[in-house]
Amino acid sequence: MSRTDLTPQQVQAEYGITVSTLANHRWRGTGPVFKKVQGNGRVLYERTHIEEWLNVKVVTPGGAR
Numbered sequence: 001m002s003r004t005d006l007t008p009q010q011v012q013a014e015y016g017i018t019v020s021t022l023a024n025h026r027w028r029g030t031g032p033v034f035k036k037v038q039g040n041g042r043v044l045y046e047r048t049h050i051e052e053w054l055n056v057k058v059v060t061p062g063g064a065r
Contacts, residue, residue, distance in 0.1 A: 005035070005044040015050060 008019040025031025026043070032053035035044045 004047045006047060006050065008043055008045070011045055011050055015054070017050075 006014070008022045011017055011022060012019050022031060022043075022045075026034060032045055033049040035046075036042070037044065
């Protein structure tokens with residue numbers, strides 16, 4: 001694990017996105033890019049991928065018309 005890799009628990013602590021919300025996004029394919037470590041199945045996120053994903057989640061109120 002590199003210094004920029006975060007576990008789902010660390011993402012929750014630093015960004016406020018719950019572990020279960022991250023799991024739901026992984027299942028739906030709508031979340032940030034993640035790594036799954038071969039052998040133990042551990043899920044890791046790179047900090048840059050979390051921040052990029054958060055930055056593209058901008059929503060215009062009322063929708064685009």
